[in-house]
Amino acid sequence: MDLLFDSVASAFVLLMSFDRELIEIVLVSLNVSCFATIIASLVGIPGGFVVAYSSFPGKRLVLTCLNTLLALPTVVIGLLVYSFISRKGLFGSLDLLYTQKAIIIGQVILIVPVIMTLTIAAVSRIDDRYRTTALTLGASRIQMARVIFLEARYGVLAAVIAAFGRVIAEVGISMMLGGNAKGFTRTMTTAMALEYDKGEFVLAVALGITLMSLAFLINLLFHFFQGRTGNEAV
């Protein structure tokens, strides 16, 4: 237990001192995760809307596939993307391997199904009267989708937050496609894994505390906005 207490105490000292290496790692993590979440949202949210509001043959199969992709291991994505961007891969000439872009590509693949399935769930929960009311008031399909989006905004926001939580905490893709290069592709999780291997727990614990604090802060903000908008008299 002494090891844990000592590590936690030292980690707080490290955090309070705004250690440059620690800040660098946190910034790389945030940069990669934010970009991946934004790109995946741009794909996943409209994709979820389309699947939720369309009737087409094989829709159930698509939903089953999306649900299956939720369980996709990060190492499988790492291997798949690696096979495309390694020197001998189809996109090898783009020199993407061991860059932040490579991590972002892998993370986008990881969370697009998360955002899509949760958006589908959020949109499907919206009362159908919103759709019929918008249509009977003369809205086009796009205007109707805006109404639904507005009503489902918390569910969609929750999908984005869940996706962000998934990418910021993943280690497989970052390690396999980023290579854990200090200052370039070293994220919080890969740094923690490395420090653990080295037997250096202080930085690992400090990064762990930072990671958890970030997750807590995001959830706090989400609940704050949700509560404020829900209670206010317009």
Add this chain to the structure above:
Amino acid sequence: MKLYKLENIKRIYGRRTVLDIADLEISAGKIYTLIGPNGAGKTSLLKILAFLDLPSKGRMHFTGQEVGRSEKSLHPFRKRVVLLDQSPIMFTGSVWSNIEFGLKVRGVAGAEKKRRIEEVLELVGLARFKDYNAQGLSGGETKRIALARALVLRPEVLLCDEPTANVDRENQEIILSIIEQINKEQKTSVIFSTHYLSQGNRLAHHSLMLQHGSLSDKANENIFRITVVGFEGDKALCQLTGQLLLRIPRAALPGETSFAKIHIKSGLLECGPGNGDRVDGNVVTGHITEMSQECGRVRLGINIGVNLFLTLPMDKYLREQPRIGGRVEVFIPDVAVGFSSFASSLPTA
């Protein structure tokens, strides 16, 4: 002018046919009621008339244009018709932003938008609610704001699914009087569904009775062909049968015609001796042929040469105690007689 023309319309869900209408024509500028029990197909029909749902089979025309099946072709029709849901839902935002939604969609902006919203809020008597959170209103207020949201668009047709359901008596009166007012002043065609025959009798020019998804014969009740056989001062002598003549205000006739259809509103008829306060109208006598209870009222079928149906409030029924086979006097006030262009096949008098 014909507003809707439905031919062999069927709406089928799985193996269940919820709507099966062989032929229906609806005229513009009139108030129609759809009367029928739960599950009769009222909401399904209204959704089809609002172009929110497509019939599984059959053809529909709106103001002479055939209604297509693609989303793109339905959109222009939807802009001319508004359906008021039985339990209307408010979008997130203020009452004002809810009412302006349809105007924004149509590109109405600036002073015109403001004027129309203020006008319609005054009409429903909720002008002071304009900045309120729309999702925080009571049931009755929500219905009135939903009505305002629909009327601000000045639709050609207002479709209402049980507009007075789940609201108190005061709000019921307000909603019904607004419907009556917009029909009279703006000539907006109104089709509303209700469980209450009394509402139909009070407001509607025509009633459509739906049962098990089909138009019931009861919808044709009290609709007769008449022949104008002469005039007596300001009254037209309208022959209903060989022996039966009704004196109907000449001004009510639809132009210079010898033949017409009349619709006698069953809820406005009086049965038994009057109390001396009767105004213009006709008194006929006949035998009671059938009697049933319906929505808290008693429905009597009276043979006056043709079968005439009327509904009595329960208290009046208990007071008068009419019996099947009994001879009874029926007073048909002039206000109960309307000239009809009713769609379905008519009984020949």
